[in-house]
Amino acid sequence: QLQLQESGPGLVKPSETLSLTCTVSGGSISSSSYYWGWIRQPPGKGLEWIGSIYYSGSTYYNPSLKSRVTISVDTSKNQFSLKLSSVTAADTAVYYCARHKAAKGFCWGQGTLVTVSS
Amino acid sequence: QTVVTQEPSFSVSPGGTVTLTCGLSSGSVSTSYYPSWYQQTPGQAPRTLIYSTNTRSSGVPDRFSGSILGNKAALTITGAQADDESDYYCVLYMGSGSWVFGGGTKLTVL
Numbered sequence: 460q461l462q463l464q465e466s467g468p469g470l471v472k473p474s475e476t477l478s479l480t481c482t483v484s485g486g487s488i489s490s491s492s493y494y495w496g497w498i499r500q501p502p503g504k505g506l507e508w509i510g511s512i513y514y515s516g517s518t519y520y521n522p523s524l525k526s527r528v529t530i531s532v533d534t535s536k537n538q539f540s541l542k543l544s545s546v547t548a549a550d551t552a553v554y555y556c557a558r559h560k561a562a563k564g565f566c567w568g569q570g571t572l573v574t575v576s577s
Numbered sequence: 578q579t580v581v582t583q584e585p586s587f588s589v590s591p592g593g594t595v596t597l598t599c600g601l602s603s604g605s606v607s608t609s610y611y612p613s614w615y616q617q618t619p620g621q622a623p624r625t626l627i628y629s630t631n632t633r634s635s636g637v638p639d640r641f642s643g644s645i646l647g648n649k650a651a652l653t654i655t656g657a658q659a660d661d662e663s664d665y666y667c668v669l670y671m672g673s674g675s676w677v678f679g680g681g682t683k684l685t686v687l
Contacts, residue, residue, distance in 0.1 A: 498678070506678040567623055
């Protein structure tokens, strides 16, 4: 059974870079036709797609975040990562990683809260 | 940028039927958008209910169903139960590797 687990610092200072890793178990991150993505949810608000990396390595980002986001994959560790630069308090959220594709929907990690504060 | 619209809130009586919708700020939702639906309770990760318009995820009761109604995607809950009280989100595939989530619907069962 596929499982995804987010990890990374729970507290990031303003203007710094948020870095999270998603470790995948029960399946290969090289699985064909799947995207590996990041979604976030600010406290009390809705879900927002941040971006995804396709199994081929192509990346796709939310236009509203594109200038600050980098998603990468490490197939040797079966992990993929998110970097979000120049963070502000507005980036405080629960960050979820997920495996997804159009015809199969999203399979979610548990989520991890990241707070941006000095 | 495209906005995906959902009712902010909805109320249903226990045992009743409710239909939540997922639309576009411009245009119609079709199966080509592969609409999917997620249920979320406070403090929990979203749970997949429906994907590819009308396919129920494993373990989801058949009182949850998905469809296209008019120009929107729809999630219908038949025989609502108290533990259906949750937030519900739809997401649409916009093509070219891009997804957009709706703002969510807070469903109250009372």
